[in-house]
Amino acid sequence: MATFAAIVFVLGMLQTTPTPTPPLKVVCTTGMLGDMVRGIVGEHAEVTTLMGPGVDPHLYKATVADVRTLSGADAIVANGLMLEGRMQELFPKLRLKGTLVIEAGAGVPPSKLLTPEGSHGHPDPHIWMDPGLWAEAARFVAKELGARDPSHATEYERNAAALEKKWLASDALIAGALASVPPTRRVLVTAHDAFSYFGRRYSVTVAGIQGVSTESESGLEDIRRLVDMLVTRKVPAVFVETSVGDKSVRALVEGAAARGHPVTIGGSLYSDAMGEADSFAGSYTGMIQTNAATIVKALGGDAKGLVPAP
Ligand SMILES: [Zn+2]
Secondary structure, three states: OOHHHHHHHHHHHHOOOOOOOOOOEEEEEOHHHHHHHHHHHHHEEEEEEOOOOOOOOOOOOHHHHHHHHOOOOOEEEEEEOOOOOOOOOOHHHHHHHHOOEEHHHOOHHHHHHHOOOOOOOOOOOOOOHHHHHHHHHHHHHHHHHHHHHHHHHHHHHHHHHHHHHHHHHHHHHHHHEEEEEEHOOOEEOOOOOOHHHHHHOOOOOEEOOOOOOOOOOHHHHHHHHHHHHHHHHHOOEEEEEOOOOOHHHHHHHHHHHHOOOOOEEEEEEEEOOOOOOOOOOHOOOHHHHHHHHHHHHHHOOOOOOOOOOO
């Protein structure tokens, strides 16, 4: 009898189905990363984004609730390259706890990064402004997430490849629209230097008033230098950004007007944050296409096909 009971017990053990692994909890810092990671993981992970529309990642400080969210995550996906300047010190602490912290910027080969003058050797973190670079970052993020979740690794890599295809279609559309702007007018003046990769990719001269981080202050000398450029190149428009104050941009408009060259504010660009979740600019491709449409229209080109007709 005892033997029989023992056999039943062992069989019962064998029949116990393994508990399914709960979905990975992934926390992303910016909206652009949230969009990327959702595209990579599909249904296999719960994705949370810390920074919403209009939030400046350079100045963002994690709240008490954020720290709790980050501590409960299996994986954190940050941009890195010091974009999240005031969250940087949290990452090593979370790694020590065993949390996987992926910095998307590490997926871009250093030779493709821009290192602006005066940045003390720190590369420009705004890599999402060039869809080709962003796709390299996505491939890296997919690989890292796949290493943590091997049963879905192939799917993650396949999804990253699909994202790349979609993003490169946007890229071609943007390149075509910018080509319709006369070369001398292909000048983009914004509140801070978020558009250098955009400028390199689409042959646009780019000047930000504030430098690569919104933490630096713009001086009168910077304003004077930019007004000079606007006047001599007859640039018709400058741009404000959804996540940065517009005071310095307005100073440019006034400076140029004082010298007899009218400059308009060509519109508001999504530099470091996407638009509202339910709007066209609330996705990564929508964000970059909306930016390109705003720029192309204000500089006198043809923006057809970049944004849905109103
Ligand atoms: Zn920025």
